[in-house]
Amino acid sequence: MNEMKQIFKVTPLLSKTKRSYCPGCTHGVIHRLVCEVIEELDQYENSVIVVPVGCSTLAIHYFEMDTVQAAHGRAPAVATGMKRAMPDKTIFTYQGDGDLASIGTAEIVHAATRGEKITTIFVNNGIYGMTGGQMAPTTLEGWKTETSPYGRDVNKEGYPIRICEMLSQLNGPAYIARTSVHNPANIVKTKKAIRKAFKAQLNNLGFSLVEILSTCPTNWGLKPVDSLKRIENETMNYYPLGEFKSVEGL
Amino acid sequence: MGDKILMKGAEVIGEAAVKAGCRLFFGYPITPQNEAPAYMAKRLPEVGGTFVQAESEVAAINMLYGASAAGHRVMTSSSSPGISLMMEGISYCAGSELPIVIVNVMRGGPGLGGIGPSQSDYFQSTKGGGHGDYRMITLAPTNLQEQADLMKTAFDLADLYRIPVMVLSDGLLGQIMEAVEFNFDIDPASLPNKEWAANGRKNREKHLINSLDLDLDGLEHHNEKLQARYKKIEENEVLCEDFLVDDAKIVIVAYGTTARIAKTAVEMMREEGYKVGLIRPITLWPFPVKNIQKSVQNSATESFYVFEMNAGQMLEDVQIVVNGKKPIRFFGRMGGNVPSPIELISKIKEIY
Numbered sequence: 001m002n003e004m005k006q007i008f009k010v011t012p013l014l015s016k017t018k019r020s021y022c023p024g025c026t027h028g029v030i031h032r033l034v035c036e037v038i039e040e041l042d043q044y045e046n047s048v049i050v051v052p053v054g055c056s057t058l059a060i061h062y063f064e065m066d067t068v069q070a071a072h073g074r075a076p077a078v079a080t081g082m083k084r085a086m087p088d089k090t091i092f093t094y095q096g097d098g099d100l101a102s103i104g105t106a107e108i109v110h111a112a113t114r115g116e117k118i119t120t121i122f123v124n125n126g127i128y129g130m131t132g133g134q135m136a137p138t139t140l141e142g143w144k145t146e147t148s149p150y151g152r153d154v155n156k157e158g159y160p161i162r163i164c165e166m167l168s169q170l171n172g173p174a175y176i177a178r179t180s181v182h183n184p185a186n187i188v189k190t191k192k193a194i195r196k197a198f199k200a201q202l203n204n205l206g207f208s209l210v211e212i213l214s215t216c217p218t219n220w221g222l223k224p225v226d227s228l229k230r231i232e233n234e235t236m237n238y239y240p241l242g243e244f245k246s247v248e249g250l
Numbered sequence: 251m252g253d254k255i256l257m258k259g260a261e262v263i264g265e266a267a268v269k270a271g272c273r274l275f276f277g278y279p280i281t282p283q284n285e286a287p288a289y290m291a292k293r294l295p296e297v298g299g300t301f302v303q304a305e306s307e308v309a310a311i312n313m314l315y316g317a318s319a320a321g322h323r324v325m326t327s328s329s330s331p332g333i334s335l336m337m338e339g340i341s342y343c344a345g346s347e348l349p350i351v352i353v354n355v356m357r358g359g360p361g362l363g364g365i366g367p368s369q370s371d372y373f374q375s376t377k378g379g380g381h382g383d384y385r386m387i388t389l390a391p392t393n394l395q396e397q398a399d400l401m402k403t404a405f406d407l408a409d410l411y412r413i414p415v416m417v418l419s420d421g422l423l424g425q426i427m428e429a430v431e432f433n434f435d436i437d438p439a440s441l442p443n444k445e446w447a448a449n450g451r452k453n454r455e456k457h458l459i460n461s462l463d464l465d466l467d468g469l470e471h472h473n474e475k476l477q478a479r480y481k482k483i484e485e486n487e488v489l490c491e492d493f494l495v496d497d498a499k500i501v502i503v504a505y506g507t508t509a510r511i512a513k514t515a516v517e518m519m520r521e522e523g524y525k526v527g528l529i530r531p532i533t534l535w536p537f538p539v540k541n542i543q544k545s546v547q548n549s550a551t552e553s554f555y556v557f558e559m560n561a562g563q564m565l566e567d568v569q570i571v572v573n574g575k576k577p578i579r580f581f582g583r584m585g586g587n588v589p590s591p592i593e594l595i596s597k598i599k600e601i602y
Contacts, residue, residue, distance in 0.1 A: 045452040050316070060460050066448035068319045069460040071342050074312035077304065081316025081324070082448075084300045085274055089320075089450050107312070110305035 011035040017061045024217035024224025026181045033191045047090040050075045052099040055129045073104025076111035079118040092119040097138040098128045115172030115206040119197045125214040133219030137161045168244035174206030176245040180213040182231040254429040260285035266401035271436035273299030274324040276313035281365045282421040283355035286327040307332040311339030318348040319459040321447025327353040341380030345461025349408035353417045355424035358586035366586015367421030372563035376535040385480045387415040388534040390505040394428035422507045490538035491530040498527030501545045504557040505531045515591040542571040553577040
């Protein structure tokens with residue numbers, strides 16, 4: 001008789017609450033990766049997640065760890081206050097691109113340059129999802145949204161913002177990387193990057209951020225599989241994947 | 251303890267906060283309160299605390315949100331335009347039931363205004379300022395000793411009710427020097443543990459610090475809970491000084507710096523035989539309704555004189571309580587001008 005061996009189980013850090021995310025949305029995959037990393041690093045009881053305003057505000061109910069909901073864009077400031085009060089806790093923010101790259105630019109830049117020992121999971125799908133598909137600072141040229149109905153015109157709406165490239169110019173960050181979750185190989189790479197980002201915090205090396213290219217089938221007006229293809233064919237051309245900063249010791 | 255120290259008002263705020271057990275300060279430079287963060291930048295490391303100069307007042311108040319969520323005593327200090335920027339964060343703290351202490355060293359507005367003393371943020375601090383149905387306990391010191399004492403009151407009330415508390419100072423109380431005595435020195439480790447804090451779920455259920463509720467009934471219930479708490483505060487936490495009101499023909503109502511001026515005016519007029527008195531609200535919210543009502547019912551009192559460094563803001567709260575039963579007059583200066591007792595006396599004598 002063959003011995004039965006458990007080779008996989010769902011991380012207990014994810015709640016069993018019914019998700020409100022749309023079909024094909026990659027938040028679910030990213031939530032799981034974050035939870036698995038925290039579990040593997042034995043930080044389950046030592047972590048606090050700071051959630052933003054946007055689709056992932058609803059993550060207040062999805063993580064089985066202490067959770068703090070922040071005002072729009074302010075998660076890095078909230079996390080700064082938490083980490084300064086509790087330097088031995090693992091504090092991380094989970095933010096979308098409207099939250100982080102538009103209304104929250106000041107907070108993310110300054111948390112990064114101060115070298116706050118926090119980690120940011122930055123989910124970039126190039127659109128405002130929760131409010132119904134408006135143009136984000138990360139929306140690519142030509143993309144049609146509710147507020148760029150003729151397609152983003154860089155002469156009128158400016159250019160999409162590259163956060164990793166910007167932040168990696170600063171001295172404060174210890175780890176800055178951009179990954180994607182459009183296929184299994186990249187999901188595995190994303191998990192590795194998330195792990196490195198948390199290691200940077202645990203080793204007290206400085207600020208860490210992983211930008212994860214994500215989809216929004218509902219507001220992109222595409223089927224889930226076509227949305228994943230769009231990441232590979234369009235998004236990754238403007239937002240190249242890779243590690244932009246990784247200090248010694250990581 | 252026990253020794254009187256000559257200190258500047260803004261520094262009194264800092265030292266009193268340290269002695270009240272506060273070890274975290276987040277702020278942004280703005281005149282006329284810069285000595286408070288400067289004091290904390292130097293003082294907090296001496297006691298194992300942390301000072302962070304934030305990138306903006308918006309970030310500063312959200313750092314308070316985080317530190318408070320972690321269960322720690324935390325404060326900021328700013329002045330009027332900076333406080334306006336903090337209003338969003340204060341509303342979030344109110345919604346998420348987070349105790350924080352904010353000091354507003356008021357200056358003249360609107361807009362960038364000036365840097366002279368003013369009381370023109372009365373509406374902002376007592377009527378909301380940020381969005382939503384919330385209240386903020388507002389304490390108005392009249393001298394530096396009280397400014398020191400009320401810092402402890404502010405932290406205690408914030409913790410007791412899980413509510414933002416504002417110490418409403420002004421450019422005069424921030425900049426003058428007076429002798430103060432610190433009658434308390436609290437070790438943060440001795441403070442009661444905040445059972446609700448989000449500090450890692452070791453051996454317990456998950457804690458959630460949050461103001462979002464998309465369920466209409468759920469959010470209404472949350473609001474009802476907050477309103478019940480505000481009612482309790484109104485019943486139990488009013489602070490007010492009545493000064494020579496029992497036989498007063500005219501009762502002045504003033505707080506903070508103008509109360510200090512009014513008190514001198516009352517003393518000078520009493521020497522000349524004028525029967526004037528002073529009601530000095532120390533809590534602006536909760537407003538000392540009963541103290542005013544007592545003078546409304548007092549047959550010796552013919553009228554009220556509201557005295558502020560604004561265009562008449564607390565005036566409206568006095569009008570609500572007096573409710574047309576007796577005449578109310580108002581005298582105010584704006585723009586950062588501080589009236590003298592003589593100016594007030596001449597106004598009162600016109601109608602005495």
